[in-house]
Amino acid sequence: MELEKRFPREFTALESILDFVLEFYKRSGIAAPDPSQVQLMIEEIFTNMIKYNDGHQNISIRLRRMGDHLEICLTDFDVEPFDYASAPEVDTEQLLERKQSGGLGLHLVKKMADRMTYEYVDRNSKLTILKRLGG
Amino acid sequence: MFDIRLQEGRGLVLTGRLDASQTTKASTVLKAVESSMALDLSDLEYVSSAGIGVLVQTQKRLQSTGHSLKLVNVQPRVRAIFHYAALESYFGID
Numbered sequence: 296m297e298l299e300k301r302f303p304r305e306f307t308a309l310e311s312i313l314d315f316v317l318e319f320y321k322r323s324g325i326a327a328p329d330p331s332q333v334q335l336m337i338e339e340i341f342t343n344m345i346k347y348n349d350g351h352q353n354i355s356i357r358l359r360r361m362g363d364h365l366e367i368c369l370t371d372f373d374v375e376p377f378d379y380a381s382a383p384e385v386d387t388e389q390l391l392e393r394k395q396s397g398g399l400g401l402h403l404v405k406k407m408a409d410r411m412t413y414e415y416v417d418r419n420s421k422l423t424i425l426k427r428l429g430g
Numbered sequence: 431m432f433d434i435r436l437q438e439g440r441g442l443v444l445t446g447r448l449d450a451s452q453t454t455k456a457s458t459v460l461k462a463v464e465s466s467m468a469l470d471l472s473d474l475e476y477v478s479s480a481g482i483g484v485l486v487q488t489q490k491r492l493q494s495t496g497h498s499l500k501l502v503n504v505q506p507r508v509r510a511i512f513h514y515a516a517l518e519s520y521f522g523i524d
Contacts, residue, residue, distance in 0.1 A: 306451040313447075331476050331507050338478045342450045399515060400479035406514040 296323040296360045301353035304345045309338055312356065319358040325365065327429045332407055333358075333367060336424055339400035340369050340379065348420065350374040360428075364409070367424040379404075379422045380411040434459045441468035441502075448474060448481030456481065460488040465497050472503035477511055489521065498522070 298319045302308040316334050319325075337356060344354055348371050355370040384405065385398035405411065410425040432452035433445040442463070448456060469485075489499050500522040504512065512518050 306449075309449050309451050329507055334476065335478055335511065338449055338480075342478075342480065399482060403479055403511065403514050 297357065298322065298359075299355060299357040301355045302341070303353055304350065306342065306345070309341070312337055312341065315356065316358070323358075323360050325360065325428060328365070328426055333365065333426065336367060336404045336407055336426070337369065339404050340422055340424075343379070343400060344369065344371045344374075344420070347377065348374040361425070363428050365426045365428055367426065368421065370419055370421040373418045374420050375418075376415040376420055378413045378415075380413040432456070437470075440470045443470045443473065445473040447476040448484075449476065449478045450480035453480050453484050456484045457487075460484060463488060463492065463499075464495075466492065466500070467497075468500050468502050470503050471501055471505065471508055474505065474508055477508050479515075482511070482515060482517065485521065486517070 296319075298315070300315055302312055302315075313334055316330050316337065320330050341354060341356070344350070350371050350373055352372040355368075355372075357366075357368040357370075359366040359368070379401060382401055385402045404424070407426070408424045409427050412423045414421045414423075431446045432448050432455060434456055435443060437443045442459070444456075446452075485499065485501075492498050501512075502524075504523050509518070509523065512521065512523060
């Protein structure tokens with residue numbers, strides 16, 4: 296089971312992304328993890344791509360059931376590289392000191408994901424997240 | 431959909447989904463808070479780092495004047511996010 300769609304690089308797309316995630320859950324019959332966890336991981340990477348990448352094209356999101364894992368793949372086209380998977384861990388105490396939440400999103404994704412891999416090919420930036428079903 | 435409004439006896443009540451598209455709405459209301467207050471999250475279904483950022487900014491501002499926000503009635507799936515962020519005690523979540 297696989298579902299893919301491209302979304303405009305706007306925060307207002309988050310509502311459509313939620314519908315997309317729920318549609319995937321409905322079609323694939325997955326019960327866990329809670330779809331809000333999947334939505335959160337997607338939102339954090341999607342908004343990061345909007346804020347920090349220099350792209351102009353829509354962002355691709357693909358959800359795929361892979362055995363006992365859910366694969367979440369986001370691709371931003373024609374952008375400079377940024378390796379989300381290897382970005383340094385943030386210290387929450389430091390986040391509070393700075394009075395801002397920058398870095399917290401990626402921290403949350405790393406806490407929730409079972410595995411993250413990053414690829415940069417032909418100016419396309421692609422992050423793949425694996426999340427164990429039922430976890 | 432997201433809403434935030436003052437309800438007598440409950441403090442500020444947050445409803446729905448506080449994602450990156452709703453932070454302006456949350457921030458506008460929270461900027462008017464000038465003393466200690468409870469935020470009732472019993473009807474908040476979802477929060478992302480963007481939403482947490484607004485709450486952190488408000489907490490920092492209030493703490494600088496000796497006040498604070500306390501998050502109450504936090505639902506398990508939202509509480510899990512604060513747990514991952516290591517911010518449960520920062521917001522007085524029991």
